[in-house]
Amino acid sequence: GLSIPTLGEPWQVQKIYFNQDLSAKKWITIHEKMLEAGLESPFADHLEDFKKRDNQRHNWLSTRIDCSEFFTARDRALLSHATQIDPEGGFFSASRKAARTYWPTEEFELALDLTGREPLNRDLDFQETDLFACVTFDDGRRVPDEGMLPASPAADDLD
Incomplete structure (x- = not known):
């Protein structure tokens, strides 16, 4: 492999996740x-397509993270990309707003x-509610449960 000693010792990430926002369970x-x-x-x-996909799914929803306090900031960031995401399109529809509540x-x-x-089973x-569960620093200390930063208070004013 590629070795660049000036960048320090090689390391391995401890966890990798796939985003599963389009799960049938969620949208049903x-x-x-x-x-x-x-x-x-x-x-x-x-x-029917959702149910069929749910029965055949090969993905696993191992982790659920409460992101409600970040949705406003996420949506504002997406709105700044109007050439890529239609501000009047499905992503900002009533169903997406309902998702914030339900x-x-x-x-x-x-x-x-x-x-x-x-x-995990x-x-x-x-089974997880923390992306950093069981992750450790190089010295063996666990990443603290409160390691997430709160959303910016100003983001709440954007609704």
């Missing part, structure tokens, strides 16, 4: 919650875990 739940709230759901025509999390699949802990979803 949002569909049902929208109907319960008397809202029209854009997912009615897609339910499913305020982001889901991930733990693809690589080199933390040394016992493997792949038959169970949502």
Whole structure:
């Protein structure tokens, strides 16, 4: 492999995740919650496809992270890319707004875990709520549970 000694010793990341934002479980739940709230759901025509995909899925929703306090900042950042994401398109639709209320999390699949802990049970979803669970610094100290930075208070003023 490539070795550049001036960059320091090689290292290995301890965890790698795949984003699973398009999980069937998420969008079926949002569909049902929208109907319960008397809202029209854009997912009615897609339910069978969602269910089929859910039954055949090969991905695993190992991790659920509460991101509700970051959604405003995320949406504002995406709006600055109007040439790539239509501000009037589906991403900013009523269903996406409903997702903020009914499913305020982001889901991930733990693809690589080199933390040394016992493997998670792949038959169970949502076993983690912290992307840094069991990650350690080079000296062996665990990354603190409160290692996440809070969202900027100014971001809340953007709604």
